[in-house]
Structure formats: structure tokens, C-alpha cells
Amino acid sequence: MSKGKVYLVGAGPGDVELITLKGFRLLAKADVILYDHLSSAGLLDFSAPSAELISVGKFAGKHTLPQEDINRLIVDKAKEGKIVVRLKGGDSYLFGRGSEEAEACFQGGVEFQVVPGVTSALAAPCYAGIPATDRDCTSDVAIVTGHRKAGDDKPIEIPKAGTVIFLMSVGNIKHIVNSLLDQGWPEDEMIAAVEKGTCYDQRVIKDTLGNFLKTAEKAKLRTPAIFIVGKVVQLQEKLDWFTPKPNVLVLGNHPERYTHLGNIVHRRVIDCVAIEDYSKVDLVVDKIADYDWIIFTSVNGAKHLFSRLNQKGLDTRELASLRIAAIGKTTAARLLEYGIIADVVPGNESSAGLLEEFAKIDMEGKKVLLPQAEFSTKELPEGLAGFGAEVEKLVVYRTVDIEPAEVDFDYIDAVLFTSGSTVRAFIKYFKEVPPGVKVYGLGEPTLAVAKEYNITGELMPKASDDQEKKI
Numbered sequence: 001m002s003k004g005k006v007y008l009v010g011a012g013p014g015d016v017e018l019i020t021l022k023g024f025r026l027l028a029k030a031d032v033i034l035y036d037h038l039s040s041a042g043l044l045d046f047s048a049p050s051a052e053l054i055s056v057g058k059f060a061g062k063h064t065l066p067q068e069d070i071n072r073l074i075v076d077k078a079k080e081g082k083i084v085v086r087l088k089g090g091d092s093y094l095f096g097r098g099s100e101e102a103e104a105c106f107q108g109g110v111e112f113q114v115v116p117g118v119t120s121a122l123a124a125p126c127y128a129g130i131p132a133t134d135r136d137c138t139s140d141v142a143i144v145t146g147h148r149k150a151g152d153d154k155p156i157e158i159p160k161a162g163t164v165i166f167l168m169s170v171g172n173i174k175h176i177v178n179s180l181l182d183q184g185w186p187e188d189e190m191i192a193a194v195e196k197g198t199c200y201d202q203r204v205i206k207d208t209l210g211n212f213l214k215t216a217e218k219a220k221l222r223t224p225a226i227f228i229v230g231k232v233v234q235l236q237e238k239l240d241w242f243t244p245k246p247n248v249l250v251l252g253n254h255p256e257r258y259t260h261l262g263n264i265v266h267r268r269v270i271d272c273v274a275i276e277d278y279s280k281v282d283l284v285v286d287k288i289a290d291y292d293w294i295i296f297t298s299v300n301g302a303k304h305l306f307s308r309l310n311q312k313g314l315d316t317r318e319l320a321s322l323r324i325a326a327i328g329k330t331t332a333a334r335l336l337e338y339g340i341i342a343d344v345v346p347g348n349e350s351s352a353g354l355l356e357e358f359a360k361i362d363m364e365g366k367k368v369l370l371p372q373a374e375f376s377t378k379e380l381p382e383g384l385a386g387f388g389a390e391v392e393k394l395v396v397y398r399t400v401d402i403e404p405a406e407v408d409f410d411y412i413d414a415v416l417f418t419s420g421s422t423v424r425a426f427i428k429y430f431k432e433v434p435p436g437v438k439v440y441g442l443g444e445p446t447l448a449v450a451k452e453y454n455i456t457g458e459l460m461p462k463a464s465d466d467q468e469k470k471i
Helices: 021-029 041-046 067-079 098-107 120-128 170-182 212-219 231-239 255-261 279-286 299-311 329-337 351-358 379-386 420-430 444-452 465-470
Strands: 005-010 032-035 052-055 083-088 111-115 141-145 163-167 190-195 203-208 225-229 247-251 263-267 270-274 293-296 323-326 367-373 390-401 414-417 438-441
Touching (some): 005 021, 005 067, 005 098, 021 041, 021 083, 021 111, 067 098, 098 111, 120 225, 170 190, 170 212, 203 212, 247 255, 255 263, 279 390, 293 299, 299 329, 299 390, 379 390, 390 420, 414 420, 414 444
Parallel strands (some): 032 083, 141 163, 293 367, 367 390, 414 438
Antiparallel strands (some): 270 390
């Protein structure tokens, strides 16, 4: 056997959080990741910076790379002694070609392991409010592929089950409906299509078998979609928990902080990277014990300052005489990883919230260090100076624009800007906020930048106590 190893990892149906914990860990350690467009592109954010990312295509109806070439590439990369993750949409085996890829590894003398994934056959109906089984409807379910070889017009054999779920079927929906009717399913039986299941732009289209083809044509059915037939479809309106929540486009990092707003659609438009010259930072690090306070306004400020501290052979003991403040819970949690419990963490996670806390403290003559981005607002340093503090802003990182993945604004209800940088990057890539889309800002300075671009918004609503517990 080769020293390399292959992991066939089920990526889940679309929502990046539905990948298994094992799959998540493997993405972080892989040397090579082969992915297709059936898996969420957001999963690649979990890969190591050094990982080689290879797209092997697989759009509906065409493959960028033939399956035989994919098999060969998997084996060849493993024989180079690399850890290879083959990221597959849904489950690794169900109606995919995972077994063929596993067999290629066996024949090539490469060690492999298969990691199951959440299949869209169950996840998409779940997110649509349709249970696969229900005691009052049916206790059995069948999963069928509707994909047919070119020229194959034979009737599809429908298994005898109370619920039948069809995958890879959009191109053959007419054939499927006719086969169901021919095999005795009544015209008034309910059928539902779930497009883009578990994703923000999920849509449910349903009707009776007799009317469904006209309904689907009028709705301009999109791919990918699955179809569910059976009495369980009648439960959809009562059990739909996903689509009633608003879809909120979050720009920036830490989308998990904003789940109280609704379904979060995360698009990174900026990245935080190191500055080119750290000579000034190093001079400050040498005399860091001279300060009274360090105020961290972001996770990245902490990350880059401690990186310089460590590179000089120093650690958190240098901060023993200082008091520490963090702008919010996420930054405080990162400081805890360095062994530091923040002295001040405002409930209002913003510069204004920090100033509210420091207004209660005697800051006259106190030396304050602010490790921040290259461009940051003046609200906090000016406010601290107003309390009599001696403030030194220290640039420890900078932000760069990232071209975001596409967004269908027909399915977006609100946009959350987390900083002025995200506003500017949004305008660069998306041009404008479409009419009818609500705008939130994380703080007044962010809203002020938005106003420069004629964008009117309001402060992000805080999570209630009940929402905090659920988060």
C-alpha cells in the first residue's frame, strides 16, 4: 500500500454546517481536496492554506473531468504520499460514484476510508417541512434515482412504498409523473419539488400529480431538485420551520454570532492579513509592560499581536501587569485561548459599548494600546482620549477585498454590514443594495460609511435572552 491515503467524504446537501465532524476535521488536514459543484463551495474555507484544491466539475448534464480521470487523479495524488479528500455532495455512496472511486483505490493499492454524509434525499425534505415517514401517513420510504441514460424511455419502476423520493430527476420529471400514474398512483396524490434543498434559496413547489407538470413549468423549476410523493407532503405547511425565517446576508467573519437574525447567508468580502512591516509593532512589544490597558477590538487584532509576541520568544506573562478589554464575546473567547480572561467585555458589542464601560473607570493619564486594522474608525480612540487616556493606535493587520460567491438577491431579506470595509467591498462587487432589502449595521460608524454610499440602515437588533440561550 502507498503511504498516502484517500478519504471519500460526504459533504452533505448544501448547508455547510451539515458536514459531519469527521469530514470537517479531514478537510483541515488534507493535502489535496478534489471537489465538485454538488458540494458547497463554502466547505473549502475549512481547508488548510497549503492544501491543493482541484475542481473536478460535475454540473448537471456534463462533467469537466470524466470519471475515469477523476479515479486516476485520486490514486496518483495518494501515491505521491499525500492525504487526499474526495469531497462528494450528499452521501459518499448514495447514487454517486463513490464505490467506483473506492474500487479504483483498491485496485491501485491505495489505502482509503469512506466517510458517510447527510444525503439530500432526507435533508431537503426535512428543511422543507416534509418528514420521510410519519405514523399517520406511512412507515416506509423508497429512494429512487430519476437519472436515465440517453435514449432510455422505459417506464421507471416505482417501488411500493408510502413515500417515494426521487433524486437527479429534473430532466425526467415528465417521465416520472407518467410512470407514477401508469403504476396506479392517484392523480390527486401530492408531490413536492424541493429546489436547492437546505440552502438560502431553497424553494418548495407542490401540487397533485395530475397538475404538477403544469405547475412546475409555470414556476420554472430549477436544478438541483428532489421530488417527494406521498401523503407526507400534506404536512409541509405545518412543519415548515426553515423558510419562514428571513435570509440575512452577512458580510465579514463570524457569521455564527448573528443567527438570531434568521437564516444566515455568509459571504466573505474581506480578509484580514499581515502587514508588510512589523518593525513598529516589535518596538511596542518590547515595551508592552509600560501600558495600563490593551483593548482588542477584533479577533484579528489579538491574533496578530500575539503572533509578534510569540515570534520574539515572549508569551502572555509580558501582560501580567496590564488590564485587558475585548469588544465582544468572540474576541474574549479568542483571548481565553491565549490564557487571558478579559477584564472588560461590554454587552453592547461595539466601540460605543466599550466607551460605555470605560466611562465608569478612571482613565485619566492611563496608557492604552489599541491593536487594530490599517484603517479603523476614530470613535473609540477619540472617546478614550476624551476620558483623559493616552491612546496609541497600533496597526497589526490590514484588510483586503475578496471576490464573494454569487448571491441571488431574490432570496435575500436583509444585509448586515459588520464594518466600513464590508460596506465598501459590497459596493465594489454588488454595486447597490436592491430595493426591499433591509440593511443592518453593527455600529454607528458602519452605518455612517453606508450613508456615504446612499445606503440607509439601522443598528443590528440585539439577541433577546431567549435567543442568546438558543444560540
